[in-house]
Amino acid sequence: MRVLLVGAGGVGTAVTRIAARRPFFEVMVVADHDPARAESAVAALGEAGSRFRAERVDARDEAAVVALLERHSCDVLLNATDPRFVMPLFRAARTAGADYVDMAMSLSRPHAERPYEECGVRLGDEQFAHAEEWEKASALALVGMGVEPGxxxxxxxxxxxxxxxxxxxxxxxxxxxxxxxxxxxxxxxxxxxxxxxxxxxxxxxxxxxxxxxxxxxxxxxxxxxxxxxxxxxxxxxxxxxxxxxxxxxxxxxxxxxxxxxxxxxxxxxxxxxxxxxxxxxxxxxxxxxxxxxxxxxxxxxxxxxxxxxxxxxxxxxxxxxxxxxxxxxxxxxxxxxxxxxxxxxxxxxxxxxxxxxTAVNPVVALELLATGVWSGAGVLGPEAFPxxxxxxxxxxxxxxxxxxxx
Amino acid sequence: MRVLLVGAGGVGTAVTRIAARRPFFEVMVVADHDPARAESAVAALGEAGSRFRAERVDARDEAAVVALLERHSCDVLLNATDPRFVMPLFRAARTAGADYVDMAMSLSRPHAERPYEECGVRLGDEQFAHAEEWEKASALALVGMGVEPGxxxxxxxxxxxxxxxxxxxxxxxxxxxxxxxxxxxxxxxxxxxxxxxxxxxxxxxxxxxxxxxxxxxxxxxxxxxxxxxxxxxxxxxxxxxxxxxxxxxxxxxxxxxxxxxxxxxxxxxxxxxxxxxxxxxxxxxxxxxxxxxxxxxxxxxxxxxxxxxxxxxxxxxxxxxxxxxxxxxxxxxxxxxxxxxxxxxxxxxxxxxxxxxTAVNPVVALELLATGVWSGAGVLGPEAFPxxxxxxxxxxxxxxxxxxxx
The missing domain is CATH 3.30.360.10 (Dihydrodipicolinate Reductase; domain 2)
Known part of the structure; x- marks a missing residue:
């Protein structure tokens, strides 16, 4: 498995430290809008960091994310950014033919007239709208796979x-x-x-x-x-x-x-x-x-x-x-x-x-996907798997x- | 009396409307960092605005304020900006030989070790440090002349x-x-x-x-x-x-x-x-x-x-x-x-x-100064006058x- 981790903040950095102890993947590319954050996350791994590469990427720039996924032949994009960047990263993974894992879902918008009674756009609605497309492509978007949700x-x-x-x-x-x-x-x-x-x-x-x-x-x-x-x-x-x-x-x-x-x-x-x-x-x-x-x-x-x-x-x-x-x-x-x-x-x-x-759970999930214990296609929550x-x-x-x- | 009013926000605009009904001054120049605010304050006076002029000025730019005071031969600067701009305006008035009126005094700085027991730099300290200079020049800085202080x-x-x-x-x-x-x-x-x-x-x-x-x-x-x-x-x-x-x-x-x-x-x-x-x-x-x-x-x-x-x-x-x-x-x-x-x-x-x-009080004070009922030299508070x-x-x-x- 070759992973593109987007986001080298607190959670992304913890992902690298947890994953570095597990053999299930070949390469983890660590990308952040601030290249110093990505480099410092990788550098902190020391000798355990040989499977990690630091890159710069703007999570809003879908084309750049697609290019990065393709350049490193990544199988899966793990999104460790804040929820504003869910949709561009989710779309970029689909475009590049990679699977996708996140820890928070696309944002909601309150109901215009009755915000405290009815839902407007719900959390994840924008992602679930693409479920059929992912399913048909036999590709997996595992959404909400942190600790809560996750x-x-x-x-x-x-x-x-x-x-x-x-x-x-x-x-x-x-x-x-x-x-x-x-x-x-x-x-x-x-x-x-x-x-x-x-x-x-x-x-x-x-x-x-x-x-x-x-x-x-x-x-x-x-x-x-x-x-x-x-x-x-x-x-x-x-x-x-x-x-x-x-x-x-x-x-x-x-x-x-x-x-x-x-x-x-x-x-x-x-x-x-x-x-x-x-x-x-x-x-x-x-x-x-x-x-x-x-x-x-x-x-x-x-x-x-x-x-x-x-x-x-x-x-x-x-x-x-x-x-x-x-x-x-x-x-x-x-x-x-x-x-x-x-x-x-x-x-x-x-x-x-x-x-x-927050970080340990997507790493566990990636390992279950890498080893074939978990598999699926579409836009699926953690409760869709055993x-x-x-x-x-x-x-x-x-x-x-x-x-x-x- | 020729007045430079600096600041055409809420208080400055109210100053123009109150002053416009009083005959004691010849000209009031209304200056703001946003020329539209100054122009709109003057325009709102309609026919009563013939004694008013709108100008643009950055209150931090002492040289520009001095030039404006000199260009319009102003006798007095009325400061209607927020307290950050007290010192440059106070200094500019002195440099131009104009009197000065404000509604808030130079800012305080807390005591470094015992902020909630002892004073550090007190409100107005920076202005009072120049009291002798104003007194010697027979010039008046009337400080804290709004409603509170004032x-x-x-x-x-x-x-x-x-x-x-x-x-x-x-x-x-x-x-x-x-x-x-x-x-x-x-x-x-x-x-x-x-x-x-x-x-x-x-x-x-x-x-x-x-x-x-x-x-x-x-x-x-x-x-x-x-x-x-x-x-x-x-x-x-x-x-x-x-x-x-x-x-x-x-x-x-x-x-x-x-x-x-x-x-x-x-x-x-x-x-x-x-x-x-x-x-x-x-x-x-x-x-x-x-x-x-x-x-x-x-x-x-x-x-x-x-x-x-x-x-x-x-x-x-x-x-x-x-x-x-x-x-x-x-x-x-x-x-x-x-x-x-x-x-x-x-x-x-x-x-x-x-x-x-807030605005009515400095206008009353200016009228008392213009008519000679109030007079004085130095850095003086409102309670220094009858x-x-x-x-x-x-x-x-x-x-x-x-x-x-x-």
């Missing part, structure tokens, strides 16, 4: 395959107790993506109603996370699992709730109130005359790069899927989860917990998952 | 002259009940200046201690504002009056509290937490490569221009000075205040209440002030 979807499939006869509700629940020394406010994941997830209308699925939306931060609940993280306030957030799971796993209700905590919710509300979550440019004075910038990019530029915070970070992050249903005639409720301790991921990989946890081999290989990577009967 | 300082002087034998405390108190239709968040005054005032360490004066600072938003109190505005939560804020009043009016304690309200305080705290109050540039991606912008300028660009909100605004704004002391052996407590109803200022002048209230003529002329402008015995 491992959370694998958990949902595992629950349906082995743990339940019928499922009432699948609720992805994400929480952490991470703190960062020396910063009053330092998100542990891309603020661009976090704003996108949290301020878009949250989407909920119900079998008799289909997909619908609510007000941001709806249905708050306190969820008790395992391994010492403890109770965290979670609220509905727009997330890919709600769009993916019902396509392959029958359930009466699917939700995603994010353990943001009160302070973070208020911070996001304020950014929205001031219009600082906007992505369309505003004009501001610059030293050499007026310049156009996206306010959300400015928010990101004012905060520390989450990928650089690992040394100052303490605590654990938990991704998981809570499932309620019936097994052998009796009610059952489980939480399937994966916890990463920042101290462990820093020591083992030099990567902070949140980006490491879950057991994935969970076993994840454990073999040294990062086991857990099951808590509720 | 009218609030005149009230303090009036209290000392006519209402008290000894003064215990002078506390400027500012509050409003303004709302803006169609906006969840729309400050009624320059957000750049508001952030500067509110996030800098507040300064307090005590006779036995001198000037010192506190944590932002300290000493909250609920102050009951007159004319139906009612109770508003006020907190300590850095403001010029605390630096000006003690130089000319004896008082044991001088404070400034701003009726920000809970939501606004939390919004400012969040901006600070995220570093979005910063003025030093950050680098962000732009359509044509990375650009450097000041985060605070981006915050301002995301909000509506307060000067344009008059039509959608409702309510009143109150500026005033609360004084506690002794008169004829008995304790006395008064609140001297000036209220502007937005409906009135829009109907009479097409200006919203907050900018109109208060009664100012208050009488303000009333003659159709905008009376009030006194409430507490």
């Amino acid at each position: 491992l959370s979807d694998v958990f949902a499939r595992h629950a349906a395959d082995e743990l339940f006869d019928t499922i009432e509700e699948i609720g992805v629940r994400d929480g952490a107790n991470l703190t960062v020394d020396g910063y009053d406010f330092a998100p542990s994941f891309s603020i661009w993506t976090t704003i996108e997830e949290c301020l878009n209308p949250p989407v909920v699925y119900e079998a008799d109603r289909g997909w619908f939306t609510t007000e941001p931060f709806s249905e708050p609940e306190v969820f008790d996370f395992p391994e010492g993280i403890g109770p965290v306030e979670c609220v509905n957030v727009e997330h890919e699992e709600v769009l993916l799971v019902p396509r392959w796993v029958p359930a009466r209700r699917v939700t995603f709730k994010y353990g943001l905590g009160r302070e973070f919710i208020e911070t996001l509300r304020t950014l929205h109130l001031l219009g600082l979550d906007r992505t369309d440019p505003v004009t501001v004075p610059g030293p050499a005359g007026p310049v156009a910038v996206s306010p959300r990019d400015v928010v990101a530029a004012c905060l520390p790069d989450p990928a650089t915070l690992g040394e100052r970070m303490h605590g654990k992050t938990c991704a998981g899927t809570w499932v309620r249903g019936v097994k052998d005639g009796a009610p059952r409720e489980v939480y399937l989860y994966h916890v990463v301790d920042n101290q462990w991921s820093m020591k083992e990989y030099g990567c902070q917990a949140v980006v490491w946890q 879950a057991r081999p994935f969970l076993d290989l994840l454990t073999a990577y040294g990062s086991p998952w857990g099951l808590r009967e509720q | 009218l609030s300082d005149v009230f303090a002087r009036h209290a000392a002259d006519e209402l008290f034998d000894t003064i215990e405390e002078i506390g400027v108190r500012d509050g409003a009940n303004l709302t803006v239709d169609g906006y969840d968040f729309a400050p009624s005054f320059s957000i750049w200046t508001t952030i500067e005032e509110c996030l800098n360490p507040p300064v307090v004066y005590e006779a036995d201690r001198g000037w010192f600072t506190t944590e932002p938003f300290s000493e909250p109190e609920v102050f009951d504002f007159p004319e139906g505005i009612g109770p508003v939560e006020c907190v300590n804020v850095e403001h010029e009056e605390v630096l000006l009043v003690p130089r000319w009016v004896p008082a044991r304690r001088v404070t400034f509290k701003y009726g920000l309200g809970r939501e606004f305080i939390e919004t400012l705290r969040t901006l600070h937490l995220l570093g979005l109050d910063r003025t030093d540039p950050v680098t962000v991606p732009g359509p044509a490569g990375p650009v450097a912008v000041s985060p605070r300028d981006v915050v301002a660009a995301c909000l509506p221009d307060p000067a344009t909100l008059g039509e959608r605004m409702h309510g009143k704004t109150c500026a005033g000075t609360w004084v506690r002391g002794v008169k004829d052996g008995a304790p006395r407590e008064v609140y001297l205040y000036h209220v502007v109803d937005n409906q009135w200022s829009m109907k009479e002048y097409g200006c919203q209440a907050v900018v109109w209230q 208060a009664r003529p100012f208050l009488d002329l303000l009333t003659a402008y159709g905008s009376p002030w009030g006194l409430r015995e507490q």
